Amino acid sequence: MKKKAAALIYGDNPNYIDHLAPLCHYLKIPLLTNIEEIFDFTKKYYPNVDVKHIENKDVNFYVVKNFDNILACTPKNMFDTEFRLHQDVLNKEINIFWCPHGNSDKGRTVFFMEALKDASNVLVYGDKMIDFLKNNAVVDFVSVYDHLDLYTIEFHKYKSYIKTYDDKHWRTINSTTCTFLTTKNVLIKTKNIFKKYSKKNFFDRDIFKKNRILRHLFLDFFGRATGADYWSSLTKINIFKLFRILKFRYRNYGTWQIYFRSWRYNWRQILFGRKYYLWAPIPTIGTHMEYNFLPPTIDWDKIFKKEISEDKIGMIGDGVFDPREIDVVSIPTIVRDPKKFKNYLSKKEVMITDEVHHAQSTTWYKTIMKIPAVYRFGLTATPQRGEKFLLLEACTGKIIYTAGYDKLIEEKY
Missing domain, CATH: 3.40.50 (Rossmann fold)
Known part of the structure; x- marks a missing residue:
């Protein structure tokens, strides 16, 4: 059967x-x-x-x-x-x-x-990552990301080993996210390090945070283990440069905290465990879609323009009804024939509204609120103009990005 x-x-x-x-x-x-x-x-x-x-x-x-x-x-x-x-x-x-x-x-x-370790059937990431892991003896973990911060922050200043495999370069790094590829054997050996990620921190109790003296004395002990902590203890890159680490205590407190927590939570691994090798691809295999943190070495503008080509952009209004993947339509056009647009708008997942401060008016507000798009963005030069700017937040949410004239000039707007 x-x-x-x-x-x-x-x-x-x-x-x-x-x-x-x-x-x-x-x-x-x-x-x-x-x-x-x-x-x-x-x-x-x-x-x-x-x-x-x-x-x-x-x-x-x-x-x-x-x-x-x-x-x-x-x-x-x-x-x-x-x-x-x-x-x-x-x-x-x-x-x-x-x-x-x-x-x-x-x-x-x-x-x-x-x-x-007990799973019989697991779906993993792409063939290139699996092949790289299988065919290189000194590979313990493989990341999908060539993070931008690998090039921009002091925590990542170190010498890397470089390998070429298939159509990519691969280099050793000291930390990544929790998205990675490894073998079952390596995971079993390192699982106790990763377990620290979920343990509660004794010093996060209110008695330490609310008492000014205790807060000052135990400041370094606040906060749970983070991804960078356990990766540092596994890769051991710069982990024994104690004088360099101490300088971060006064110069870069965030970096100091990473090393401090690495030693605090994982000192046994640092002193007695073996060194593990974490590799990342150049260029990247994956990315988090955050504008300010896109991986380098890739022409993202070219990729975006390819995905949003002119033949995918439609026009609705002035007697024209030519809907495509991305459409330009005005609020007055929708208001004139709401029944016609009800079914059309129900299929749209993303709404980007220009001059969205007009959402404070009754017509704009009611129209935008009837559009069921899950992802909603608004553009305006005057987000808090008028007394009803809270209606604007109801339509699109709070402000997530602002740019001044200097930034716009720099970006050639």
């Missing part, structure tokens, strides 16, 4: 949709969820995916009874915390294919990395 497969989003985790829905589409398997909002989101943004909403009271037995293989963003041991009883009752063992991508970089990595 052919084994049946499905993907499962159990609980309110809408961020898993973008990881599992494409797999469901290509594998032609259903996506199961017990959350109605996730069902609605999937229907809207992945209309070709067979998504099924199962009532919360029925979902556990439904999954175990009807499927043999489940794709999920949680590992087998976490799946069993909710489905163990149902598997035992039906005398059946569900095979989990773990897709950890949705948890790799959100600060909740410990449970997932701990579970990796």
Whole structure:
């Protein structure tokens, strides 16, 4: 009998949709969820995916009874915390294919990395990273990012080893995010270091923070371990240059804190553990889409212009109705025929409004608030002009970026 497969989003985790829905589409398997909002989101943004909403009271037995293989963003041991009883009752063992991508970089990595040693089926990142890891003996961890801060902050001033492999250069670095590739053996050996990431800090209690004397005495001890801390203890780059580290105490307190926490939490690894090698690609394989922190060596303007070419831009207004991927339309045009635009606007995910300070007027405000776009941006030179500027925040949220005349001139606007 052919084994049946499905993907499962159990609980309110809408961020898993973008990881599992494409797999469901290509594998032609259903996506199961017990959350109605996730069902609605999937229907809207992945209309070709067979998504099924199962009532919360029925979902556990439904999954175990009807499927043999489940794709999920949680590992087998976490799946069993909710489905163990149902598997035992039906005398059946569900095979989990773990897709950890949705948890790799959100600060909740410990449970997932701990579970990796027991996982039978895990979907990992691209072939180039896997090949590089397999074919280089002195490679313990591989990052996907060529971070901009590797070139801009003093913490990253050190000599690197360079390797060429395939069509990229690779270099050793001292830290990265929680998105990385490694082997099961290395992960088992280093798991106790990563566990420190989730432990509470004794000195973060209110008694230390509220008492001025205690706060001054124990200032260096505030704050939990961070990613840079455990990577520093594993890679050991500059970790024994104690006089250099002490200078940071007065010159660059943030860098001092990284080294201080490395020694505080992981001194055994630093003194007695082996050195691990973390490698990053040049140019980058992945990026976080933050304008001020895009990786170097890549012509991002060229990439963006290619993705947003003129043939993708439509025009609506003055008797013209030519909708495409990106459309230019005025508020008055929408107001004149709201019924016509209701269905059209329901399909748009991003809204960018120019002169958005007009949202303080009743017509603009009501119109913008009816547009269901999830991502909403506004542009204006006078964000707080008028008495109703809070209406502006209701339409697009708080100000996230400002630029003065000098910055605009520098950018050739």
